[in-house]
Amino acid sequence: MDWSDLPIFLEVARAQQLGRAAASLGVDATTVGRRLRRLETAVGQRLFEQGPDGQILTSAGEDLLARATAMAAIASDIRTPPAGRTEVDGTIRVSVAEGFGTWFVSRHLGTLAQAHPKLAVDLVATSGFLNPTRRETDVAVLLARPRRGPLRTRKLTDYTLRLYASAEHLAAHGPVHGIADLRDRRMIGYVPDIVYAPELRYLDEIPGVRDPVLRSSSINAQAHMIASGAGIGVLPCFIGEAYPGLVAILPDIRISRAFWLVTHQDTGRFDAIRAFTDWLVALVGRERAVLAPD
Template sequence: MQHLDWNDLHDFLTVARAGQIARAAAQLGVDATTVGRRLRRLEARLGRTLFEQTREGQVLTEAGETLLAQVEAMQRAADRIEARPDSGALSGLLRVSVSEGFGTWLVAEHLPAFAAAHPGLTIDLVASSGFLSPSKREADVAVLLARPAQGPVVASKLADYALHLYASADYVARTGAPTRETLATRHKLVGYIPDLLYAPELRYLREVDPALAPQLRSSSIAAQARLIAGGAGVGVLPHFIAGRDPALVRVVPEVTIARAFFLVTHRDTRQLRRVRAFRAWLVELVTRHRAALIGGEG
């Protein structure tokens, strides 16, 4: 057997976990052609076919499943070596997956201080509509809207947060203050696109009233906040977003929607020094900003 390149094995591992070459390439920061070429090189050196191409992406063959178990064992061994305590500075790549709102309005604002304290780290903040999976090792740390039901992960509640109904002051002056009874009949509603929801916890309007349906819809909470602030209608926003925007006023004040964030890491990598450091920093961050999250003053 020819000498195997660890980089090829790492690419194989990424594709196996992602299920698609294109998705794996995005995680690796290279183009899909490069990943495909490396996989073919690995298969040629092993003399085995590792993946079958399907409509959905790449599916492991029996030989691929066998290799995956071996490469994951190698990765865990490498992680354990890195996890040994020492006095050196943190280094390497830290990938963090968070929701768009939490990542943009809270984490990103304060992350420069953490990055400055650990200049040897490369930090990927994936703040988007959807989450990377710690159980598949797509992310080192994830902040999710629900505790995972299964998988090789460790999860704990990070923070509670509150959401309310908001509109712009101009909208309220133009249409009158919404009430629970008039939301469905007299007001335009802003919310998520139902078939593009990435988590059931985002069905906010249904929790207010099952009959409510948004007329202006976006997969982005940032876009929804801009639409509401611009006078487009009434919508549900987290207090940590809307509470700092002077263009927004809370309406239907008796409505409060409670949610929670959960901090999730893979059980094999949660003791890595960079992961431990970020977890501690994030817990301290939400503790300091608890009032902004739950809707109090401060």
């Protein structure tokens, strides 16, 4: 028996409908049905019958409900901190895009540490992501919404990208008034054949722009090249506006993307993980103007 199926069973028993249970759990009804069938196979008996208004417990289901409820109560006692202790502790791993981790999350983590001094956070900010489905990470901030897996997913925030150049580059090569002015400029971007997500193909959305000739898999390396005067490139505004000496050009060209907040459905309610996700959701709400400036 997969013990992670028991919370699914308990929620269906409470809600008495697959759809309502799925909505409460943050998964689709197909997943709930599949997990119930797996549980029924494991115990060797039908647990629900389909009634006119939803799912009705069988006698075997009633028996399992009593046992599972007792187990849930024990688990709740284990999770409940001793009287007088409210601190969140433990260690969580968070996987985020390199730029978002370097230029946004890491700059604010001190406020989380102040609020939860016993919470340890491993911030994995790389080109590519760890997989919450395979339990490689507790929390992931992804560029696209996952289409499958036992996950809890929500849109974290939209963010905006623009073209940037250094003040020195513009002084040396002249201002940029339109796309035509970019045809003779050196462009900076990702290495085309190792772009780890299609959402990173920013330059494809700007018609008439030359292919980049200075390329890196790292958005931080691209930002450094742009700041050095080596050329022009696309950066998230939360990087471009924070980098000294960078100037946004062609204000009519704006590229929109989104970050998605993802946890595993079996662990997303753990206190440490909820403390981090609640903090991050509140943070992006306060910093909306930095992430998606008008």
